Amino acid sequence: MTGKGSLNHNSRKFHAKNTDPKRTHWNVEYCNEDIKDVYHELFDEALKRYNDKQTRKDRKIDDYYEKIRSGKQEKLFHEVIIQIGDKDNMGSETVEGQLAAKVLDEYMKGFQERNPTLRVFAAHLHLDEATPHLHIDFIPYVTGSKRGLDTRVSLKQALSVLGFKGGTRMETELNQWVAAEKEQLASIMLEHGIEWEQKGTHEKHLSLLDFEKQERAKEVAALEEQKADLEEHNATMQEVNEKWLDHLKNIEQDISSAQESLKEADKKAERAKKNKAQYEKKLMEIAPMVKEMERFAEKYSADPEEVLPEAGTLETGKTYREKKAKPLIKKIVVVLRSVYRAYLDLSRKFSDMQKSYDRAWSKVNLLTARVEELWNENKVLREKLGDFNRVERALGRDTVEMIVQREKSLEEAQRIQNRERKRKIDREGR
Structure with missing residues (x-):
């Protein structure tokens, strides 16, 4: 049978009325x-992968244990209780009980x-x-999930991987698994000379009211199972829709950002x-003067000693060179060299501006192409989302x-097959 699970009772941190503390040391x-440690072991890596993919902070999960504990879709853990016979034929203190x-x-x-x-x-x-009797407490989980964490808690999927597929309302994955485990227990019993007496006809001895209560309980259990399946289905569809909407929002944000960048690039251009x-206008204005200055500067940029002639007959050469000609020539050379340097600086700035202008236009062209690409991708995604909704309605x-679950199962089987093939190749290689 399945139970709610009382971990403290199972480990005998407290004793109920039906226990004998004198025999507790017999327990195994x-x-x-x-x-919580087991949850960290099973799900921490998958939780990190999931959170790393989220673009919205409110969709990140801080603690997967707390999410499952406070949620309604899955239980934190499940417990099965296994017992052979009863106190009349398998009492704990008897040889049969041993x-x-x-x-x-x-x-x-x-x-x-x-x-x-x-x-x-x-x-x-x-x-x-x-x-x-045995108490076994376990956490059912599945790997390779396409929604939520890629490794997550799921009793239905965990049993499906083991080969138990839901059929009718009464033939759920859990019921099929319980039946298989009973058969496993029965085979071990038979090895020790104990035959399983399957009591499946006791309903006729029940009163009409008790029988109806039992039937209603079965119906409620089936409806609960159906409700859990529908909740899981709704969660899947909601997550698919949120995924597509998030993707569309991200693309729209990219388009908006690209448009802003394009506007800024247009302004810079x-x-x-x-x-x-x-700069072109200024250069056109000063170009003739600069050319004349270049020639003039080139002519008089040599050392004044080589340019000035010797003194005439009316005054001494020394007086003429030192007091008149030489100071004047020096001033002219300084001015011309300064003008020439200013011209070179202006030419360099113009060249830099030309390169900046070319880069700005290049960036404008790239951003224009990116915006067009994002618009096309947005259009394709919206068409795909529309097609998906049409398929779902049809x-x-x-x-x-x-169909989704079948494809997931086929993908998981293919992954397992590929992994086994790789292991076989590795073993043969060694």
């Missing part, structure tokens, strides 16, 4: 890990290997109650164009979900 504790404990011990030792997607973190064999025109949500 197979494992008793802290459930045999039952041995069978349960063998069953427990193969449980985790048989059910790899059900992570057992606590398991206890109780012999201090009327009949020996316009300013560069105006500056270029101004086929129905249940059919679409069934």
Whole structure:
């Protein structure tokens, strides 16, 4: 049977009225890990991958354990209780009870290997109650999920990976798995000479009221299972829609940003164009003067000693050179050299401005192409989202979900097959 699970009771941190503390030391504790530690072990890496992909802060998950604990879609953990017989034929203090404990011990030792997607973190064999029985507490999880965390809690998907596919309302994955585990227990029992008496006809002995209550309970259980499936389906569809909407919003933001950059680039290009025109006008005005200055500067930029003639007959050469000609020539040379340097600086600035102008136009052309590319991508995505909604309306949500789940299962099987093939190649290579 499945139970709510009381970890403190299972580990005997407290004793109920139906336990005998004198026999508690007979109990067997197979494992008793802290459930939060196991959650970190199973989901921390997947949680980081999930959060790294989120562009909105409100969609990030701080603590996956708390999300599951406070949510309604999945339980933190599940518990199964396994017992053979009852206190009348398998009492804990009898030889038959010891045999039952041995069978349960063998069953427990193969449980985790048989059910790899059900992570057992606590398991206890109780012999201090009327009949020996096992409590097995586990966290069901699935890997390779396409929604939410790629490794996440899911009883339905964990059992599906083990090969149990839901059928009718009563033939759920859980019911099929429980039946398979009963068969496994029965085979171990048979090895020890214990035959399973399947009591499936006791309903006729119930009163009409009790029978109707039992039938209603079955219907409620089936409806609860159906409700859980619908909630998971709705969550899947909501996440798909949010994913597409987020993608569209991101593209619209990129387009807006590109348009802003384009406007700014246009402004810079316009300013560069105006500056270029101004510099060209100035250069056209001073070009004739500069050319004349170049020739003049070149002619008189030599040393004054080589340019001035010797003194005439009316005054001494020394007086003429030192007091009149030489100072004047020096002043002219200084002025001309200064003008020439100013001209070279102006030419260099004009060249830099020309390059800046060319770069600005190049950036404008690139941004224009990027905006067009983003608009096209946005249009394609909107068409795909529209097509998806049309397919969902035409086929129905249940059919679409069934197709999605089937594809997920095929992808998972393919991944497992590829992984096994790679391992085989590696082994053969070694």
